[in-house]
Each structure stands twice: as structure tokens, then as C-alpha cells.
Amino acid sequence: MDETNLSRLGQPRDTCEPIVTFIDDDGKAEACTRLLPIFEAKNERFVVAVCPNRLNTTGYLTQSQLRELRDHGHEIVNHTFNHVGYSKVRDKAVWDEDIRRAKEFLRENGYTHDILVNPYEQGKSKKAISIMQKHAKCAFNSMGQNKPDAFLPYRIRRIAFGSWVPGYHKYAGAPLEYYKKKVDYCFKHRTWLVWMVHSAVQPTEQDLVLAQLIDYIQSLGIEIVTASEGFAGREHLARSQSLLSMYRPKIKKYLGNLFRA
């Protein structure tokens, strides 16, 4: 074990800053027409998870809009080529190929190709995780708050914003106070709060709520980051966890010997 690993082992978990990421799913045109003006006005960035096979079709972003978003500093990531989820198709090869094709498109066009936002939840299936690992360094994969003391790169959680909010009608969204509580948890426990946005179906009133929510996040001094930046800020937690589990028996043995001597 080298010194770098040793210092990671001893790294206190609370060195993480609270961070927030907004991910808009599916690559609908509203990412440009509705989200872009809101985020530009606040001088913040967001992430768009695209299915490349849907670009340039009715209701979806064009390739030039996608470039425009990227050129403004927003991040484009993988949402599979045809919106295929393993939990739906139950065919490893089909899902694998769909992620690969999207990754190829993203890489060829200079977008982020190694971050996956799964359509639908994939659960804890080892099979599913092994495919994600093949194509991506991390995956957004289920719903809820991320924990303060753990980072599982292929099970990053998100909270719905604007639509699909539990307890509310699927297209209604929630009041500002509901979202603020989620931010408060992130601030208090220094977590990575990731929002799942479907800008195309959220009611227009939620656009205003979104702007107010960004104001609130900024007022607490919480940084709004891209998916790549968020991952970079949490990656060491995953490593220190695996190192701990790897070295725990050896450390125990070493300490045992020490006290017997």
C-alpha cells in the first residue's frame, strides 16, 4: 500500500462539500427553449441525458441545439441510443448494444461519453451493473437522496423535479417548500443532490419554481455542478470504501499482533 492509499484510508468522510446537479432527461427541445434561459439567467449549468437516435425528430433537440448547449458549458451524457432499459427489455445484449451505440455517438461528437443516465431503474442486478461498468464510470440509477457516508458509482440516486414527484400528480410538480427541504438535507449532510428533470412535461409554473429553487441553492452557497464534476468530487469515497473492505482484515491482524507484543 503506497502513501496515497494510506492517506485516502484515513480521509474523513465529511471532507465532501454539498453539491447539486440538475439532469434533464430524454433530450427534448425544451432543454433549449425552457431550461437554457433559466440557467443562463442564473449563470448556472445543467446536464442533458440524450438518446442520440431521437435527435432531429419531432419534439427533440436538433444536433445544432445540442452543440449550442455544450458550447454554453452544459453537459451532454448517455441516456442510451433508443431509451432502452434492462429492467424493461430483460435482454443483456440489446441493452448493452444500445448503451454502446449512444456512447459511440457522444464520443465521436465530443460530448461526455462515459456517464450513463438509465432510463427506468435497473435495481441491484449484478448483470446490469457489469454492463454499466463496461461503458461508463458511473450511472444514475435509482430514486432518492444520496447518502452522506457512501458512494456507489452505479447506483447514484436522483430526486424528481417538476413532474413525477411522489405524492403529487405525475405532471403537477411540487411546491417550492418541498424542494427546499431536499436541498436542506443536502446542505446539512453534505451530500450530492441530483435532480431528475423532465422539462418537456413540467407545468410552466414549475419553471418559476425552478428559478426560485436555484436562487435558494445559491443563497446557501451550494455549488451547482455538472455530472462529471459531481463524480470527480465523490469518486474518492467509492475508492476509500473498497480499500477499507480490502484492508480491514489485514489491519485487524496487524493491530492484534501489536497489542499481543
Ligand SMILES: [Zn+2]
Ligand atoms: Zn428517459
